[in-house]
Amino acid sequence: MEELQRLVDLCRPLYTRGQAASYIPALADKDPSLFFVHIIDEHGKSFSSGDVTEKFTLQSISKVISFIYVCEEHGLDEVLKHVDVEPTGDSFNSIIRLENTYLGKPFNPLINAGAITVSSLLVGNTKEQQLVGLYNFISKMTGVETTINEEVYQSEIVTADRNRAIAYYLKSNEVLVGDVEVALDNYFRQCSIEVDARCLAKIGLILSNDGVDPLTNEYFFSKKIAKVAKALMLTCGMYNASGKFATFVGIPAKSGVSGAVLSIANPESMEGLSGKIGIATFGPAIDEIGNSVTSIAFLKKISEQYDLSIF
Ligand code: DON
Numbered sequence: 001m002e003e004l005q006r007l008v009d010l011c012r013p014l015y016t017r018g019q020a021a022s023y024i025p026a027l028a029d030k031d032p033s034l035f036f037v038h039i040i041d042e043h044g045k046s047f048s049s050g051d052v053t054e055k056f057t058l059q060s061i062s063k064v065i066s067f068i069y070v071c072e073e074h075g076l077d078e079v080l081k082h083v084d085v086e087p088t089g090d091s092f093n094s095i096i097r098l099e100n101t102y103l104g105k106p107f108n109p110l111i112n113a114g115a116i117t118v119s120s121l122l123v124g125n126t127k128e129q130q131l132v133g134l135y136n137f138i139s140k141m142t143g144v145e146t147t148i149n150e151e152v153y154q155s156e157i158v159t160a161d162r163n164r165a166i167a168y169y170l171k172s173n174e175v176l177v178g179d180v181e182v183a184l185d186n187y188f189r190q191c192s193i194e195v196d197a198r199c200l201a202k203i204g205l206i207l208s209n210d211g212v213d214p215l216t217n218e219y220f221f222s223k224k225i226a227k228v229a230k231a232l233m234l235t236c237g238m239y240n241a242s243g244k245f246a247t248f249v250g251i252p253a254k255s256g257v258s259g260a261v262l263s264i265a266n267p268e269s270m271e272g273l274s275g276k277i278g279i280a281t282f283g284p285a286i287d288e289i290g291n292s293v294t295s296i297a298f299l300k301k302i303s304e305q306y307d308l309s310i311f
Pocket of ligand 1: 061093
């Protein structure tokens with residue numbers, strides 16, 4: 001898999017074009033020059049580069065996972081009463097469309113307004129029960145116990161004025177159900193969930209295979225929900241750079257401000273890997289929109305080289 005490694009090496013120096021997220025102090029401390037990649041295919045073959053056991057936080061990647069989980073618990077139709085599936089073209093934490101909108105609900109579950117609404121739908125009588133369900137869902141997919149990074153979680157809490165404003169506004173419109181502070185705390189915690197690149201790629205593999213782990217045949221979520229999640233990732237997953245990403249890379253992907261990106265593809269042949277694949281990349285230097293610069297460069301390269309675009 002020398003060619004994949006060559007592409008990693010080609011993209012790694014590009015980290016100088018971005019910076020580690022500075023608005024959350026615990027993320028700002030990460031070495032911006034790190035770049036890890038893990039890819040796993042439906043036959044269990046994998047490619048790794050860098051320290052794929054080093055942990056990072058999911059951040060916004062958690063939004064697609066919590067959406068899938070909540071849809072599986074409540075049914076897709078019920079969840080779509082609270083959140084739509086339209087891209088915004090706005091930044092992830094924008095508040096501008098909350099009032100001035102024809103939809104009357106957040107545009108999609110991958111922006112903060114939609115994700116906080118989804119967090120309010122987690123099932124359970126107590127805050128602890130609500131999160132345990134989500135943590136278990138992730139643990140079962142990855143095979144690793146789900147933990148959160150306490151320092152990042154504390155940082156989320158103290159830098160969340162805009163998220164609080166969004167959540168209270170949604171509550172006043174009766175879009176957000178239940179206790180606002182619980183929904184916010186669920187959201188802060190899910191953003192702080194730690195994974196490594198192997199775990200993230202495994203989640204991608206299951207999504208790529210429509211909710212069933214191809215290595216064990218274990219069921220996690222329905223094909224119907226997987227299709228919606230993939231469409232959302234393609235149209236809204238890379239914040240307000242989703243159109244460019246769909247145009248020039250053309251695969252479903254979701255990024256987080258930690259510098260991680262989860263993507264999926266279906267190559268005919270990619271250096272010994274083939275069929276449905278999950279791709280995890282982690283490079284903490286992000287651009288002004290919030291996407292990892294090294295990850296985007298690498299995903300573009302492999303898309304071109306192995307014809308990954310779905311178009
Ligand atoms: O809401 C926040 O501030 C972050 N924890 C969101 C993380 C992120 O990756 C950007 N979201 N779309």
